Each structure stands twice: as structure tokens, then as C-alpha cells.
Amino acid sequence: MIRVKDEFFNIKDTLECGQIFRYKSINDGFFVISGDKACFARQRDGWVEIEGDEEYFSRFFDLETDYGAVCRRALNDSNQTVRFAAEYGKGIRILRQDREETVFSFLISQNNMIPRIKRIIERISAVLGEKKVFNGVEFYSFPKAYVLAAKDEEFFASLGCGYRAGYIASVARDIESGAFALQKLNEEKTDDLKAKLISLRGVGPKVADCVALFGYHRTDSFPVDTWVEKIYREDFDGTLRDRKKIASFFVERFGEDSGYVQQYLFHYKRNFNGERKK
DNA sequence: TCCCAGGGTAGTC
């Protein structure tokens, strides 16, 4: 079992801040699924305890990174909302997720709502994933690209994917055929990585930013969605309209801390949404 | 009924 002090590790906030879709509350903790692996994570008496593949989940929960240092920098930022958000979400960690699962998950996420994204991903896993058992709990792995590639657009539409069904079928074929090698992209610089991700059908700047951040741990990424755009306007007095330019504005401001700060802000804004403002 | 959700594409200018 992995055991970590919880000063800068809140398991609930880390799971609920919108970076991962496959987890559920169970007993006194959370059952978390990543790719074909699962773990059970619980927080009590000042410690986070994780049962599961220790090598995989130590990396998954990014235990090597000093989040105290990350958070302190945000707590000292000149922007008040950044300081509030860092205080509120100081236990958030950026997960190192399975790359294929991250690509398909955020393809589905576009113009969609988090509860519905979770339901669609669970449906796809239940139908195409492998049935597994961890600690007596059954779960389904997220299907590999070659399994997804065997299905067509109509199939994914029937699972409620909406207009994203074609994107899933197309990207699955590109990966399955070898035309697109996700793992090789880790050698690319962040800008080149994103440019290649965007070449996939249905992947635009925002989805590429999320994949770069959650799948490749490129913390010099600042995904801009409707919530972040709202933060930009309301809390940074921003006037830009182009989301790519808004993302650049934040990355220039926060550098390698961009991804962490983005998650602090996103989580804070989504949970307060108007309450306790300035 | 319209508006919104972890947006992207294709068409127009």
C-alpha cells in the first residue's frame, strides 16, 4: 500500500477537478480506474492511502512532484483569484493518465457536460472493455484503440456520443493503423506535440491542451474552455476573444506552473461560480 | 422555449 502525507494531496479534489472521468465513491474512499488498472484511494488522519499497482499509481498520482512548492508559488501570486483558488484546491495534483484513454475521453468532452462525459465513457468501457476485478470490485478496462477501431460511427452514436461519434471512429483508426503513434510523441516539444495532436480529426486546441497536460504532463499548457474564459474575463479583466490567444496569455504569465494553476482556477470557479468573489 | 456544457469543423469573407 502507498501511504503519503496529505498536506498537498486531497484525493477528492484531485479526482473531482475535471481531469479524470473514471472514478466512483465507494465505502470510505474512491475506486479509480486508469486504462486497464484500478486502485482504491482513501484519505484519513492526515494520510492518503492507495491500494493497487504501486509502480503504476505512484506515477499516476505524480508522487515525485513537490506540490508544496507549486502551491506556494500560486499562494503568492499577485492575482487574488489565483490565491483563493490555490488555497481552496491546494490538494489537487495533476494525474499522469493513460494516453489513449485521455485522447478519447477529451474528444468526448467537447461541448459536453462532465456527468454526461462520465456516463458515455462508462458505457464504452462496459461494452468494449475487458471485465476485471480488483479487491473484489468488478470494473471494465478502457478499450484499446484497436478494439475501438473495429466499430463504426453509428456504433458510437448509439452509445450517446452525439456528433463526436465520427471523431472517435476516425481517431481510433488512425492509432490502430499505426498512422498515429501516441507514445512516440513524448519526445516532441510541447508546441510540436500539440500540433500533431491537432492533426487528428476532432482534436482542436483545447482538447490538445488537455491531452498534453493530463497525458504527457506538459504543465506549460493552459486549456481554455468556457469556464476558463469566464475566469479570464471576470478575474483578469481580459478582453481577448480568441481562446488560443487567451491560452497564450496564461502560459506567458504562469510558465511551467500553467497546468497546475489552471486546475486550481477551474476547480474553484466551477464549485463556487459566483459565491465568495473578491 | 432558449441557453449552456472541459469545442471543432467547414464554409465564408
Place this chain on the structure above:
DNA sequence: GACTACCATGGG
């Protein structure tokens, strides 16, 4: 390059 209609689906 910037701007816009349209894309499924479900919740408020």
C-alpha cells in the same frame, strides 16, 4: 488571418 452556422444530447 477573423467570423459564423452547425454539429447531438441532456439539464436548467
